[in-house]
Amino acid sequence: MNTALFFVGEWQVTPATNSIRRGEQTKHLEPKAMDVLLLLCEKQGELVTSEEIISHCWPNVALGDNPLHKVITQLRKAFEDKASDPHYIETIRKRGYRVIAEINFPLNEEQKASQTSWQGDSPFVGLSAFAPEQADVFFGRNKQIATLLQRVSAQIEFGRAFCLILGASGSGKSSLVNAGVLPALMSSNGYDGIRVHSYCQLDFADVSKERLLLDLASTLLDLEINDAAVLSDISADALAELLLKDPEQVISRCKAALAALNKERTTPYLFLFIDRLEVLLSSPLFSDDERNQLLALIERLATSGCMIIFSACRNDFYPQVVSQPSLMAGKANGAHFDLLAPTRSELKQMIRLPALAAGLSWQHHPEHHTPLDEQLCNDTANNPDALPMLQYTLQQLYLQRSPDNELLFSEYQALGTIEGAIGQKAEQVFCQLPKDQQAELAAVLSKLITLSPDGETLTSRAAHWSELTSTAATKLAQAMVDSRLFVSHLKNEQACFSLAHEALLRHWQRAIDWVQEHQQSLAIQSRVQLATERWLLEQKHSDFLLAQGKPLQEAQSLVKNPMFSLSSDEQALIKASNNKAKRKKRVLQITAAALVCLTFIATFMSVRSYHAEQIAKQKRQEAESLLGFMVGEFADKL
Structure with a gap:
């Protein structure tokens, strides 16, 4: 029996709490009344006989129709319905009952997929996030949507x-909000x-x-x-x-x-x-x-x-x-x-249900007869970057589908399966470019990648088209945009471009090699950015300039690296830090010179003093000798 939340007309039915709700109005049903309501609704408006209801809701209990009549009366009262003019539950005399109001199971994904006739281009979004208008082909996050809806309701109660x-x-994360939570809250029933x-x-x-x-x-x-x-x-x-x-x-x-x-x-x-x-x-x-x-x-x-x-x-x-x-x-x-990684069951829904909604089928492997959707699920389940690569692969399979809308195993193998799909696509696009454009890859990547100051966390950032100083670099970036590996967008009314997804940095070998080669410079760039921000925040106080030694030397090496461009504030910080270091060096030189002079003077004075002492000692000895001679002469005369 389905115990998920659903709607009967304007009423929200919550089996877990045996309650129905319309706006601010909430009513509670007896458990048996909820059982009867669930059975009627699961039949989707079909006639259900009294015997069938009794055997289903009161199994192995001998009773007449009276308990069922009481339950139907209770349900009509709860829905504010009338037997003479029914809008929710209709009685078919001597036959049974049926629900005539519209029944909507918003979180029933199988029902949603089977009833959807997707008329858009691709039911798979590739490297982009799902948008609200793509909610009809967003599957696999049923439990997460239900949990978030419950939590936002509770948060509103908390104020x-x-x-x-x-x-x-x-x-x-973005797709869950855009195509899951938001459409549920914007539905007519809320x-x-x-x-x-x-x-x-x-x-x-x-x-x-x-x-x-x-x-x-x-x-x-x-x-x-x-x-x-x-x-x-x-x-x-x-x-x-x-x-x-x-x-x-x-x-x-x-x-x-x-x-x-x-x-x-x-x-x-x-x-x-x-x-x-x-x-x-x-x-x-x-x-x-x-x-x-x-x-x-x-x-x-x-x-x-x-x-x-x-x-x-x-x-x-x-x-x-x-x-x-x-x-x-x-x-x-x-x-x-x-938000955890999808389970195997959720991955199956993400793969199969959009295809069902769009009328697509899956080819079987010619040798071991495994269906392609099963192979996709197996290959994705062990991949930590599952969702972006899976959606990209599915989109490519859709674009290369057969005339009878079958997704082909041969195309999947040509893509290099899940792990190689994005990196292979980037490499294919890159290799088709002229040599002068390929030579600009390092310059373009330097504007799109940033590293944390500790050199551990790699992230992407948006770059302005105006930052590309050569025609070849512009053409390279545009080729990546055309292939949906980069995205072009407006940022503060200025044209920008950025990576379609950071998975590209982890699965395109050229990008991996470039990051490893320039990891130290990327970390230095991040440290200079943080130092500049702190310096500006403290009104450019000299205490917040780059310290002489390794910090300043690293920043100066970044200035000399033509691959990395620094902002005017960053250049001003490095210049001011360099001037401070030069002033400090001059002060140290003057101080050292003064110390040398003082040492020389002290040494000279010490020598002079020693020489004077020797002269005085000699004169004393001469005086003593003269005095002894005079005393002896005087004694002889006496």
């Missing part, structure tokens, strides 16, 4: 509508009386220095209800200023926009998704004051009662999360959710 999703890079009417998304990887509030304001301006802006008649700059000085006014405007929707049975909310939180917590572009200011603003929006906030963060940045009290505030209440 703090904030959930933080933690997971490894490529684990599908969840637990909660319904989202508009959403917006802020990706911290696209935020530049000194634009935190401005980019948040620009994101909030995307909120619309019934094609009308929630925050109308205000510019991004003005909204950023208002968020800083008077966030309560912004919250009041959001509540006013939602107030017109209160006639509905569900409580209306706005939704903000903050992606790649780790960038805010670790990037040297943002000062501690800026971080604390933005986190405090997010906390205020989450406790406003009008906005639900979800955020995704890589779990290897959890130490930075722990250092922020506002992010840890709801952990004990379930505000943190750890």
Whole structure:
């Protein structure tokens, strides 16, 4: 018997708690009444005889129709239904009962796939994250969606509508929110009386220095209800200023926009998704004051009662999360959710159900007769970077499918299976480029890759197209974009490009070799960025310049490396540190010279003193000899 949450008309049925809910109205059913309701709903509107209901819900018990009549009456009362004018449960005289209201099992993936007729291009997203409009082909995260829906409902009851999703890079955090949680909350029935009417998304990887509030304001301006802006008649700059000085006014405007929707049975909310939180917590572009200011603003929006906030963060940045009290505030209440790698069963759903929705079939291996979907599942289960590589492989198989929509084993083998698919694709694209463009690979990678100061954590970053100084480098990056290995996008109204996914850095041998060769320079670059940020934060105080010795020598070596470009602030820091080192060196030289002079003078004076002492000793001896002679002469005369 299905015990997952589902909807009968406008009523949300939760078998686990024997309850039904419509908006703020919640009613509890007796266990037998819930059993009868589940049986009727599982038949999807088909007629169910009284004998069948009794034998199913009261097995091995001899009784008449009276208990069943009482249960049906209780169900009608709970649904506010009438036997004479039914909208939920209809009685077929002397035959049985059936549910005539619309039945929706939102978390029943098999039903969802079989009833979906996908009309889009590919049901697989490749190296991109799933978007809300691709929810119909998003499968394999049923349990995680249900858990997050329960948690966000609980967080709202606690008065703090904030959930933080933690997971490894490529684990599908963004897709889970975009194509799983958000569509469920935006459905006509909502969840637990909660319904989202508009959403917006802020990706911290696209935020530049000194634009935190401005980019948040620009994101909030995307909120619309019934094609009308929630925050109308205000510019991004003005909204950023208002968020800083008077966030309560912004919250009041959001509540006013939602107030017109209160006639509905569900409580209306706005939704903000903050992606790649780790960038805010670790990037040297943002000062501690800026971080604390933005986190405090997010906390205020989450406790406003009008906005639900979800955020995704890589779990290897959890130490930075722990250092922020506002992010840890709801952990004990379930505000943190750890997204684990998919199980084998979930991988099967991710592979098979989108294909079912799109009418695709799988070829069997010509020798051992293993179906391709089973082989994909076997190859993916042992791979830590499963999801991005799996989706990329599936997308390539879709593009090379047969005329009768069959995904082919031969194409899978040609791709190099799961592990080699992305790296092989990158290598194929690279080898087809002219030599002058291939020569620019190192210069392009240097703008896309950053390393933590300790040299351990490798991450990607966005680069401006304007940073590419040669035509060959531009053509190389564009070829990667055309092959969906890089993505091109706008960042602060400037054209940028970035890696489609960091898995490329771990599975393309050329990128791996380049990182290993320049690992030390990448770590130095990161340390210089952090030092520059600290120096600027302290008003360029000389105490925060690079120390003479290894830190300064490393920075100077980076200046001489033509592969790495430094910002004007970083160059200013190195120049100021170098000038300070030169001044210190001159002072040391002068001091040393003075010490040498003093030593020479002291030595000279010591020699003079010794010489004078010898002369005085000689004269004393002569005087003594003369005195002895005179005394002897005087004695002889006497």
